[in-house]
Amino acid sequence: MTGRVFALLKRDLARLLLGGRGGGALMPVLFFLSVAMLYPFAVGPDAPLLARTGGGVIWVAALLAAILPLDRLVEPDIEQGQFDQWALRGISEELVIAVRVLAHWLSFGPPLMLATLPAAALLGLEAGTLGIVELGLLAGTPGLAALGVTVAALTAGLRGGTALAGLLVIPMAVPILIFGAGSLAIGGESGLALTAAASLVLLAIAPFAGGAAVRAARG
Amino acid sequence: MQEAKIAIRDLACRRGDRVLFRGLSLALNAGEALQVAGSNGIGKSSLLRIVAGLAPAFAGTVEREGTIGLVDERSALDTSQALGDALAFWARTDGTSQSAAQATRDRLGLTDLLDVPVRYLSTGQKKRAALARLIGQAAPLWLLDEPLNGLDVHAIELTEAIVAEHCAGGGIALVASHQPFRIEGLQRLTLADFAP
Numbered sequence: 001m002t003g004r005v006f007a008l009l010k011r012d013l014a015r016l017l018l019g020g021r022g023g024g025a026l027m028p029v030l031f032f033l034s035v036a037m038l039y040p041f042a043v044g045p046d047a048p049l050l051a052r053t054g055g056g057v058i059w060v061a062a063l064l065a066a067i068l069p070l071d072r073l074v075e076p077d078i079e080q081g082q083f084d085q086w087a088l089r090g091i092s093e094e095l096v097i098a099v100r101v102l103a104h105w106l107s108f109g110p111p112l113m114l115a116t117l118p119a120a121a122l123l124g125l126e127a128g129t130l131g132i133v134e135l136g137l138l139a140g141t142p143g144l145a146a147l148g149v150t151v152a153a154l155t156a157g158l159r160g161g162t163a164l165a166g167l168l169v170i171p172m173a174v175p176i177l178i179f180g181a182g183s184l185a186i187g188g189e190s191g192l193a194l195t196a197a198a199s200l201v202l203l204a205i206a207p208f209a210g211g212a213a214v215r216a217a218r219g
Numbered sequence: 220m221q222e223a224k225i226a227i228r229d230l231a232c233r234r235g236d237r238v239l240f241r242g243l244s245l246a247l248n249a250g251e252a253l254q255v256a257g258s259n260g261i262g263k264s265s266l267l268r269i270v271a272g273l274a275p276a277f278a279g280t281v282e283r284e285g286t287i288g289l290v291d292e293r294s295a296l297d298t299s300q301a302l303g304d305a306l307a308f309w310a311r312t313d314g315t316s317q318s319a320a321q322a323t324r325d326r327l328g329l330t331d332l333l334d335v336p337v338r339y340l341s342t343g344q345k346k347r348a349a350l351a352r353l354i355g356q357a358a359p360l361w362l363l364d365e366p367l368n369g370l371d372v373h374a375i376e377l378t379e380a381i382v383a384e385h386c387a388g389g390g391i392a393l394v395a396s397h398q399p400f401r402i403e404g405l406q407r408l409t410l411a412d413f414a415p
Contacts, residue, residue, distance in 0.1 A: 007311035015299065081293030084273055088287050089312065089356075218273060 004091060005099060012103030016069060025107045028065035029115045035061035036119035047124050054123030055133050055184040061119070062112050062137060063173050066144040070169070071162040073104060073152035074214065083214055093211035097149060101206050105145035113137050129184060132192070136180040139192050143176050143199030144169075146206035153210035157217050176202075223249040223285040223359035223391045225270065230279035232265045238277065239265060240413040249359075252382065252392040254400050257410035263395035264291065266410070267362045270393060285391075288358035290366055294345040295352065296337045302348060303333030306355075315355035323354045327377070342369030350378065361385060361392045367400065 018024045039057050040050055077083055077096075086096055113134055120130045151168045155161040175198045183191025224247070231241035239262030247253055255263050268274040271287050296305035306329075310320045324330050327347045332340065340348065346369055353361065361382070367375050382392050383402040394400050 003314070004312050007308060011297070011308045014304070015297065076298070079293070080298065081291065081295040082297075084271075084289065084291075084293075085295045085309075085352075087273060088271060088289055088358075090286075091312075 005095070008091075008096065008099045009103055012100055013106060016072065016103050016107040025111045028068045028108045029111045031068060032061045032065040032112055032115050033119060035064070036122050040122065051124050051126060051129070054120070054125045055129050056181045057123065058116060058119055058125075058133055059136070059140075059177055059181040062116075062141070063144065063170070063177055065112060066108055066141070066148055066173075067166045067169055069104070069108065070148055070152045070165045073100060073149050074210070075152065075156040075161065078156050078214065078217055083218070093214045094207040097153065097210035097214070098207040100210075101142075101146050101149045101203065104149055105142050109137070109141035109145060112141065132184055135192055136183050136195055139196035139199055140176045140180040141199075143195075143202040144173060146199070146202040147172055147176075150202075150206045150210045150213070153213040153217075156213070223389060224283070225360060225391055225393065226282040227270070228280050228282075230266075230269065230281065231277040232262050232269060233277040234262070234265060238415045240410055241278070241415050243279070243410075243413045245408065247391045247393065249389045249391065250386050251406065252386045252394065252402060252404065253406045253408055255393065255395045255408050255410055256397060258397065261410045261414070263397075263410060264364050267291070267364050267393065267395050271362055283360060285359035286356075287360045287362060288353045288356045289362045289364070290346075290349045290353050291364040292368070294337070294349045296345070296348055298336070298338040300337060301334050302329065302337055302340065305337050306333075306348060306351060309352045310355050313356045315357070320351075320355055323351045327351050328374075343371060343374060346370055347374060350381065354381070359390045361390060363392065363394045363396075365396050365398075366394060367396060367398050 016024065019026065036058065043049060083093065083096070087093070116130070116134060116137060120133070125133070147169055151165045151172070155165040155168065158164060176195055179191050179194040179198060183195065226246045228244050230243040232239045243266070245253065255266060257263055265274060267289070269276050270281055270283070271289050272281070296302070306320070306324070324333070327350060329348060329351060332344060337345070346366065350366070363382070366378055370378060379400065379402050382394070386392055386402070
């Protein structure tokens, strides 16, 4: 069984991190950096204002970047018949979804945390703020990954599923955004703890909700 | 090979509001092969999916002994990956040995295609690749949905030979096809006889 899980994780990472035609992890990172680059152009070179609001902009950019790969997360495997083949081999949908959440997080969480360094420089964030943003992303992005995979499974096979998935993720990601970005304002650990708690709830739900959605899509 | 047996009792299948067939009973023991024939849309694929446990039966029961290998119109190979990588994933999942996988690829004429992305393969090439995946799985119960679609004359003969060998080795093959499938001792079932 462990061998199968590793084979699955390796395949998912090859698809999501290195990416085929979808661009892999590069597209969300480039999108994230472009937002960080555009923001100073839009609000003007007011250094104190940028430093005060930059953390929040990074959070919004990270949330939107997490939406980009949604259409590649679950739907191709339903369409091409992989989920049926896994079911025949006794590999449950829940296990596949759990591995998918991990692979999805690895392909956008750490890359975004790295990209936050140049983004923080563009926005003129202070070292302390940058530290809280990075810790917040570490606590929040696993939740965003779980949410993304769940919603991708729920909307797989629907017409306009990708657009719908994006719209569904945004309101459900609001708690993570409030706690994550909120920890900047109060500068404390409680915000980070609440972000991590919201993430854990989503991580716990994702395999079961996603697995049930995949089975329902089989019809 | 594991024990192999399929027993279907009084099976009925419904798609939407329509009952496709009812009162279907059959039993297959180790070494037997059955072709389900019938025109398009009569429920051949639905029957296979019910037997595989991927779709619910409207009525009746299906008993299986042994794991199931399924080949249908979807190859379950990643279109973005090279064929070699896509097949290697299933070989790792099924624990197929390197040498066995190599022999299967050679036999099915896939060795020259390993670098080609799956999305560039033709229908027949994808079908052969799916067959390689099925052989590597080493499941005793084979469910084949239109296995000859898109295959050339040589590949059709090869597929028939592979299925015949599988049955000779104690496996069971359930073939849904509107084309003639020529192997020795093949039983035939006309699904139209069970239309409501």
